[in-house]
Amino acid sequence: MDPAGFILYLLRYIPRxxxxxxxxxxxxxxxxxxxxxxxxxxxxxEERS
Structure with a gap:
């Protein structure tokens, strides 16, 4: 899965x-x-705090 596909999988909608x-x-x-x-x-x- 590519990064775009991963984002779509997580969001479950088309982002802007x-x-x-x-x-x-x-x-x-x-x-x-x-x-x-x-x-x-x-x-x-991002660094974890």
């Missing part, structure tokens, strides 16, 4: 550009959409 999702210590941001397809995702690791 700029939408963010947190999973474990990761923050995923949808950067670009083309219709219902996620074109670009930014994934950042």
């Amino acid at each position: 550009e700029g939408e963010q999702l947190r999973y474990a210590n990761l923050r995923m941001t949808v950067i670009r959409m083309k219709g219902p397809k996620i074109e670009r995702v930014q994934i950042r690791r």
Whole structure:
């Protein structure tokens, strides 16, 4: 499964550009959409406090 597919699996809906999702210590941001397809995702690791 690619990152876009993982985001769709977790959200269970089509996200909008700029939408963010947190999973474990990761923050995923949808950067670009083309219709219902996620074109670009930014994934950042966050430090746990």
